Amino acid sequence: MKIKLSSLLTCLLCLSVMALSAQELKFPDMDKSPMDAAHYPRRAAFKNYLTGDDANLSEKIKVLYCRPMKKDREIFGALEPYGKDWRLGANEATEVTFYEDVEIGGTTVNRGVYTMFAELYPNNWIIKISTERFIGGANNRDVTKDVASVTIPVSHLPNSRESFTIGFQKVDEDHCNMVFEWDRTRAILPISFNPMSMAGDDKSPMDLAQYPNMSRLRNYVKPEELDANEPKVRVVYGRPQKKGRKVFGELEKFGSNWRLGANETTEITFFEDVKIGTESVKAGTYGMMAVVNDGNWDIVIHKNIPSWGTYNHDEATNVAKINVKTEKTPKVIEALSILFDKKDDKNVHMVIAWDDTMVRVPITLK
Secondary structure (H helix, E strand, O other), rough: OOOOHHHHHHHHHHHHHHHHHHHHHHOOOOOOOOOEEEEEEHHHHHHHHHHHHHHHOOOOOEEEEEEOOOOOOOEOOOOOOOEEEEEEOOOEOEEEEOOOOEOOOOOEEEEEEEEEEEEEEOOEEEEEEEOOOOOOOOOOOOHHHHEEEEEEEEEEEEEEEEEEEEEEEEEOEEEEEEEEEEOOOEEEEEOOOOOOOOOOOOOEEEEEEEEEEHHHHHHHOOOHHHHHOOOOOOEEEEOOOOOOOOOOOOOOOOOOOEEEOOOEEEEEEOOOOOOOOEEOOOEEEEEEEEEOHHHEEEEEEOOOOOOOOOOOHHHHHEEEEEEEEEEEEEEEEEEEEEEEEOOOOOOEEEEEEEEEEEEEEEEEEE
């Protein structure tokens, strides 16, 4: 087998370059502020060694940080000046992962990966949690990405700790403390695993309609009129808006179930036994929905509450069903609206209207 001299020279040159490149690789020495990890619960870090119920232990928090040494230096107020953000370690900004939603200083922090900083003062630190990642230290950081900030007190230790350390202290099943120590200073950050759940503004706000109307404002009713204003029927429902859409036949397709509102299942309470059309319904609280058809709706009263709309509705929970014809509204109704129209002392119509369509549901009282 003949090998061309040029090919052989090319191969030798490549091997020479590769060997040279390998010789030029410079591997880092051990960092003077080595990286470390803190876990909560700590045993979750070696979950593969756990048995029995402990084998299902889940990690809640993990911190990656670098551990600078004191080395006879004055740390707080000198090496780390007061009034400035500190990376809570060395080198890269300290990284914290929350594996579930937590509450820090009254603020809910969603599960995810964040960086942590501390604005230092002699008697307290301001701990800041940020969504900004992959930065070295705290210089030029984007403070608009801070999602939580809490002031925590510092205490002074009897003995000096040489290397900066982050650890955890269990308080109870729903709370722990993240503990920071360096030199003679300790700071404790309380963390709750049971954050408050606060709803934002709803685009389809809830409302109620009650019959008689003044029965929901009985403290304004004259004493002699109280009996006439005992509550008979109440509906609690979410009010979606039209927003330029064609509602019936498109947004709410014909033949489909509709919750007669938005969000939670619409609830109707009868404070006495009634008839819906010709069907008897006992006093109590029920869910209400409609099967929307072109020209008529089936109004359904059911026991499937609490629930969220009509998904997986069990027809075995239905207690009454009445077919009602649709009518045109006098004007376009932007937000779904329900009201009661009194016919006489024993009969009232529940009127449901949205877009250009309305129906009347006849209710007979005792």
